[in-house]
Amino acid sequence: MTEEIRKGLAGVVVDRTAVSKVNPETNSLLYRGYPVQQLAERCTFEEVAYLLWHGELPTEAQALEFQELERSLRPLDGTVKDAIDALPLEAHPMDVVRTAVSVLGALDGTLQTDRTWIDHDLTQERSIRLFAQLPAIVAYAQRRLRGEHLVEPRDDLAYSANFLHMTFGEVPEKVVVDAFDVSMILYAEHSFNASTFTARVIASTLSDVYSAVTGAIGALKGPLHGGANEAVQHVFEEVGEAAGAQAWLDAALAEKRKIMGFGHRVYKNGDSRVPTMKRALGTLVEHYDRPEVLALYEALEQAMDAAKSIKPNLDYPSGPAYNLMGFDTEMFTPLFIAARITGWTAHVMEQLSANALIRPLSLYDGPEEREVPRA
Ligand SMILES: CC(=O)SCCNC(=O)CCNC(=O)[C@H](O)C(C)(C)COP(=O)(O)OP(=O)(O)OC[C@H]1O[C@@H](n2cnc3c(N)ncnc32)[C@H](O)[C@@H]1OP(=O)(O)O
Numbered sequence: 556m557t558e559e560i561r562k563g564l565a566g567v568v569v570d571r572t573a574v575s576k577v578n579p580e581t582n583s584l585l586y587r588g589y590p591v592q593q594l595a596e597r598c599t600f601e602e603v604a605y606l607l608w609h610g611e612l613p614t615e616a617q618a619l620e621f622q623e624l625e626r627s628l629r630p631l632d633g634t635v636k637d638a639i640d641a642l643p644l645e646a647h648p649m650d651v652v653r654t655a656v657s658v659l660g661a662l663d664g665t666l667q668t669d670r671t672w673i674d675h676d677l678t679q680e681r682s683i684r685l686f687a688q689l690p691a692i693v694a695y696a697q698r699r700l701r702g703e704h705l706v707e708p709r710d711d712l713a714y715s716a717n718f719l720h721m722t723f724g725e726v727p728e729k730v731v732v733d734a735f736d737v738s739m740i741l742y743a744e745h746s747f748n749a750s751t752f753t754a755r756v757i758a759s760t761l762s763d764v765y766s767a768v769t770g771a772i773g774a775l776k777g778p779l780h781g782g783a784n785e786a787v788q789h790v791f792e793e794v795g796e797a798a799g800a801q802a803w804l805d806a807a808l809a810e811k812r813k814i815m816g817f818g819h820r821v822y823k824n825g826d827s828r829v830p831t832m833k834r835a836l837g838t839l840v841e842h843y844d845r846p847e848v849l850a851l852y853e854a855l856e857q858a859m860d861a862a863k864s865i866k867p868n869l870d871y872p873s874g875p876a877y878n879l880m881g882f883d884t885e886m887f888t889p890l891f892i893a894a895r896i897t898g899w900t901a902h903v904m905e906q907l908s909a910n911a912l913i914r915p916l917s918l919y920d921g922p923e924e925r926e927v928p929r930a
């Protein structure tokens with residue numbers, strides 16, 4: 556029998572999903588049927604989280620109930636804070652956040668008594684807890700890099716305004732909060748990407764949602780996936796200014812370097828989310844009066860298009876946007892975690908609702924059977 560190997564599972568359909576639809580032909584992305592561009596324009600990130608989990612946007616009463624619950628779960632758990640404080644300051648924030656999520660799992664008393672494994676309601680409760688705790692964890696990870704103390708959450712603020720307040724100690728102007736909220740919505744969900752698939756593999760063994768999310772964070776960290784938003788900022792710093800983009804790209808391509816923030820496994824004619832995020836970046840460029848950032852963005856984009864016809868992915872506009880907002884570069888991928896927690900957990904619940912253990916086959920190409928050379 557000849558088995559066909561599809562390296563990287565490229566082009567392989569492994570299951571159904573009703574969470575989102577990525578359509579490279581029409582360059583569109585739907586969350587539960589709604590175009591992500593409309594969601595970014597008309598909804599808050601909290602509403603989008605609710606949509607991803609429940610399949611419908613919340614009614615006013617449901618939104619209020621969700622808001623109260625989320626706000627009540629915001630203060631950073633004391634044991635998680637102690638665990639973070641025990642880590643070296645040099646630890647990468649992705650490792651800090653991954654550890655904090657794992658600690659939250661170990662602290663969750665319901666895991667000790669839960670023997671039903673696939674209890675949807677419990678997984679949903681844990682998902683909201685993770686959603687509400689992640690801003691505190693990520694904001695604290697940023698603050699300790701700067702030798703600053705934890706800032707307590709404010710329950711009079713919506714998710715994004717509170718996130719920025721906990722990070723910077725103040726709420727920035729609306730244009731910044733809005734750009735941040737848009738980035739959270741765009742990063743929330745993207746079908747069977749590497750980290751979501753990791754979460755689904757872990758869930759398929761009937762493990763718990765904290766374990767699935769911890770594994771997903773590990774998958775997101777790599778620069779071929781979420782780590783690219785951080786890598787884009789390094790590229791911008793290496794290139795320096797728009798005038799140097801062409802020469803930098805020629806040299807990088809001659810060295811066969813992958814250009815971070817460009818290319819995608821599914822989209823081959825551009826990422827559906829980029830125009831919306833580029834607009835958000837544009838508002839920040841205007842707000843902070845940093846036109847040189849957009850000039851460099853466009854110079855490198857055009858040079859890459861001319862050289863390879865490869866278009867930017869979402870990490871390309873997000874990197875410089877987070878830089879303008881004032882985040883340290885190592886914090887960019889942790890921000891992606893705070894957004895993608897919604898998609899990951901929606902997929903974990905979907906996986907559990909129609910589970911099959913994920914266990915593919917491999918084609919063995921090692922040595923033929925042989926004798927162990929020992930008496
Ligand atoms: C939110 C996200 O996770 S989006 C993805 C973020 N990741 C990045 O930005 C990292 C840079 N991009 C890449 O490495 C790739 O485009 C990936 C990993 C995202 C997708 O890769 P794949 O679908 O496996 O395509 P693959 O890597 O085989 O690329 C196909 C061809 O395009 C080239 N290519 C693709 N992306 C790039 C790039 N960013 N820079 C240079 N060349 C590239 C490859 O070298 C390859 O060329 P070849 O056929 O001559 O060997």
Ligand SMILES: O=C([O-])CC(=O)C(=O)O
Binds near residue numbers: 744868
């Ligand atoms: O879909 C992918 O492979 C990667 C991606 O863009 C995402 O996870 O947002």
